Amino acid sequence: MxxxxxxxxxxxxxxxxxxxxxxxxxxxxxxxxxxxxxTGYALAKPAAAEPLKDDPWxxxxxxxxxxxxxxxxxxxxxxxxxxxxxxxxxxxxxxxxHHLLNGTFTPNxxxxxxxxxxxxDIDPERHKLVIHGLVKRPLVxxxxxxxxxxxxxxxxxxxxxxxxxxxxxxxxxxxxxxxLHGLSSCAEWTGVPLSTLLEExxxxxxxKWMIAEGAxxxxxxxxxxxxxxxxxxxxxxxxxxxxxMPGNGYPMRLLLPGWEGNMNVKYLRRIKLVDEPAMSYYEAxxxxxxxxxxxxxxxxxxxxxxxxxxxxxxxxxxxxxGLYEISGLAWSGNGxxxxxxxxxxxxxxxxxxxxxxxxxxxxxxxxxxLWRWDGGPAVLQSRAWDEAGNVQPTRAQIVAExxxxxxxxxxTAFVSQHYNGPTSWAVDAKGEVKHVYA
Amino acid sequence: MSTRKALAAALALACSGAFAAxxxxxxxxTPAEMAPWDISIPPDGAGLPLGGGxxxxxEKIFAQKCAACHGENARGGRNATLVGGDKIVNMxxxxxxxxxxxxxxxxxxxxxxxxxxxxxxxxxDNEVYALTAYILSENKLIGxxxxxxSETLPKVRMPNRDGFILRFPEKIQ
Numbered sequence: 001m002x003x004x005x006x007x008x009x010x011x012x013x014x015x016x017x018x019x020x021x022x023x024x025x026x027x028x029x030x031x032x033x034x035x036x037x038x039t040g041y042a043l044a045k046p047a048a049a050e051p052l053k054d055d056p057w058x059x060x061x062x063x064x065x066x067x068x069x070x071x072x073x074x075x076x077x078x079x080x081x082x083x084x085x086x087x088x089x090x091x092x093x094x095x096x097x098h099h100l101l102n103g104t105f106t107p108n109x110x111x112x113x114x115x116x117x118x119x120x121d122i123d124p125e126r127h128k129l130v131i132h133g134l135v136k137r138p139l140v141x142x143x144x145x146x147x148x149x150x151x152x153x154x155x156x157x158x159x160x161x162x163x164x165x166x167x168x169x170x171x172x173x174x175x176x177x178x179x180l181h182g183l184s185s186c187a188e189w190t191g192v193p194l195s196t197l198l199e200e201x202x203x204x205x206x207x208k209w210m211i212a213e214g215a216x217x218x219x220x221x222x223x224x225x226x227x228x229x230x231x232x233x234x235x236x237x238x239x240x241x242x243x244x245m246p247g248n249g250y251p252m253r254l255l256l257p258g259w260e261g262n263m264n265v266k267y268l269r270r271i272k273l274v275d276e277p278a279m280s281y282y283e284a285x286x287x288x289x290x291x292x293x294x295x296x297x298x299x300x301x302x303x304x305x306x307x308x309x310x311x312x313x314x315x316x317x318x319x320x321x322g323l324y325e326i327s328g329l330a331w332s333g334n335g336x337x338x339x340x341x342x343x344x345x346x347x348x349x350x351x352x353x354x355x356x357x358x359x360x361x362x363x364x365x366x367x368x369x370l371w372r373w374d375g376g377p378a379v380l381q382s383r384a385w386d387e388a389g390n391v392q393p394t395r396a397q398i399v400a401e402x403x404x405x406x407x408x409x410x411x412t413a414f415v416s417q418h419y420n421g422p423t424s425w426a427v428d429a430k431g432e433v434k435h436v437y438a
Numbered sequence: 439m440s441t442r443k444a445l446a447a448a449l450a451l452a453c454s455g456a457f458a459a460x461x462x463x464x465x466x467x468t469p470a471e472m473a474p475w476d477i478s479i480p481p482d483g484a485g486l487p488l489g490g491g492x493x494x495x496x497e498k499i500f501a502q503k504c505a506a507c508h509g510e511n512a513r514g515g516r517n518a519t520l521v522g523g524d525k526i527v528n529m530x531x532x533x534x535x536x537x538x539x540x541x542x543x544x545x546x547x548x549x550x551x552x553x554x555x556x557x558x559x560x561x562x563d564n565e566v567y568a569l570t571a572y573i574l575s576e577n578k579l580i581g582x583x584x585x586x587x588s589e590t591l592p593k594v595r596m597p598n599r600d601g602f603i604l605r606f607p608e609k610i611q
Contacts, residue, residue, distance in 0.1 A: 139464030227610070
C-alpha cells in the first residue's frame with residue numbers, strides 16, 4: 001500500500017480556508033516559505049538516521065541505453081488493469097492508474113483502451129481514409145498524403161461514456177480511482193483538421209451528419225453531427241509526439257475533443273456525409289443511458305464537467321497527522337476548468353483549490369490544495385466548474401435526474417453512462433482511505 | 439499571369455471553398471470502387487443490398503454460426519440473449535433487441551459489419567437478411583414466414599422506437 005508522510009516543517013503561517021484543516025490556496029501562489037514547507041504527496045520512506053554511503057548502483061557503470069525507453073523496473077505496479085486479459089470473445093478494457101500518476105498527460109502505454117475485438121495489426125502503407133457521401137468530390141487519402149497536410153496539436157482528454165459508471169451503484173464500491181475513473185486519459189494529439197479535408201471534398205448542402213467507421217474487425221461506426229466535424233474535429237496521427245498506439249487507433253483516429261470516447265473512431269477508414277444518423281449499434285443500443293421513467297437519452301455526446309481527488313484516494317495510507325497536499329484531476333467537454341473547490345468535511349465547507357497551469361480547454365487540469373490533517377475523521381471531495389458555467393452536480397442531483405442502481409454490481413459493470421458527480425474519500429483515524437457517498 | 443491576376447485567381451479559388459487549405463492530395467474514388475466499404479444502413483434502409491432471407495433460412499445459419507456464443511435458439515450463452523426482454527423501466531433493465539433497439543435496420547447493419555465475432559463480414563447479404571429475419575421472428579416482431587429484404591426490413595416497427603430523448607439537440611443543428 002502506498003504511504004504518504006506529513007511535512008515536519010513549520011506551517012503556522014498558512015491561512016485556513018475551510019473546516020477540518022483546508023489551507024488557503026494562495027499558499028501556492030506565495031511560493032517561498034509556505035510552498036517549501038510542504039512536502040506534497042510523498043511515497044518515499046523517511047531518511048535513515050545513519051551516515052550516507054554509496055549504494056552498489058553508484059559504484060558500477062549502469063545499464064546500456066536502449067532504443068525505446070521503459071520505466072524503471074521498480075515501477076511495474078504502475079500499470080493498466082485489464083478486464084479481459086486472455087482476449088476472450090468480448091470487449092477488453094485497460095484502465096489508467098490515476099492514483100499512481102501525477103501531472104496531466106497520460107503516458108502512451110498507460111492511456112486507457114477499450115477494444116471490442118482486439119487491436120488490429122494495420123499496415124500503415126496500405127491503410128486508406130475515404131471521405132464520400134454528400135460531398136462534391138469523393139476522395140481517398142493515404143497516410144503518406146495526410147503527412148503532407150498542415151497539422152495542429154491540441155491537448156485533450158478522451159473519456160469513455162461509461163467511465164465512472166461504478167458510482168451509479170447503490171452502495172459505494174471500495175475500489176481505486178483507477179477502477180472507478182480509469183477509462184479517461186489525456187494526451188497531446190497531432191493531426192490534420194477534418195475541416196481541411198472537407199474543404200477539399202466539398203460538402204453538399206443536404207449533409208448534416210457524418211458516419212465515421214474504423215478498419216477494425218467490427219468496423220465500429222458512429223454518427224457525428226457535421227457541425228462538430230467542422231468545428232474542432234481532427235484526423236489524429238500522433239499521440240504525445242509519437243504515432244498513435246495500436247490500442248488508441250493506429251495509424252489514424254477521429255478525434256472529437258470533449259466528446260464521448262466511443263465516437264472518437266479508431267483505425268478510421270471511412271467518413272460518409274449523410275443527412276440522417278445511421279443509428280449504429282453503439283448509438284442505438286449501447287451509449288443510450290436509461291432514465292428513471294424508462295426512456296433513454298440518445299446522443300449523449302458531451303463528457304460534462306467532472307473532477308475527483310487522486311491523492312489521497314482509496315489504496316493510499318496517511319501516516320500520522322500533519323500537512324498533506326490534496327490533488328486531483330478536473331476536466332470538461334465544454335471548455336476550460338474555471339474553478340475547483342475541495343472539502344474535507346464531506347461538502348459542508350469548501351476551499352478553492354489552485355489550478356496548475358496550463359489550464360487548457362477540454363483537457364485534464366490538475367488541482368492542488370493544502371490540508372492539515374488533525375488525525376480525526378475527514379471526508380475529502382472535490383467539485384469543479386467549467387468556463388461555460390456548468391457545475392459538477394452533487395450525487396443526489398444525479399440520482400434524482402438519472403437514478404441509481406438498486407444493486408451494487410461488480411466494479412467493472414456499466415450499469416449506466418456519463419456519471420459526472422463527485423467522488424468522496426473518507427479518511428479514518430488510522431489514515432486509511434475508503435470510498436463513501438457524501 | 440501578373441502577380442495581381444494570380445492573387446485574384448488564388449483568392450477566387452479559396453473563396454469557392456475548394457482546394458483552399460491543403461495540398462490537395464486526395465485521390466478521386468468512384469461509388470463502384472467505394473461499394474465494398476459502403477455498408478452503413480440507416481433507419482430508412484437506404485443502401486440495403488439486393489436479396490433477402492426468411493426466418494427458417496436464418497434458423498439453420500444461426501445454429502451453425504451464431505449459437506456457440508448466443509446460445510441455442512438465440513436464448514443466450516456466453517454472450518447476450520437475442521430474444522425476449524422485460525419492459526425497460528430503469529438503468530437496471532437489461533437492454534435487448536425486442537425491448538430497446540429502436541430500428542430493425544441496426545440489426546442487419548450490425549450483423550453484417552461485426553458478426554460472427556471471429557469472422558466479421560464473412561456472411562453473404564442473403565445470410566444477413568435471413569439471420570435478421572430469424573431474430574426478429576423469434577422476438578415476434580415479424581411473422582414466422584415473413585421474408586426480410588430491402589423493402590420489408592425498414593418497415594418493421596420496433597416497440598421502443600419512440601423511447602428516446604435527444605440529450606443535446608443544439609449540438610446537431
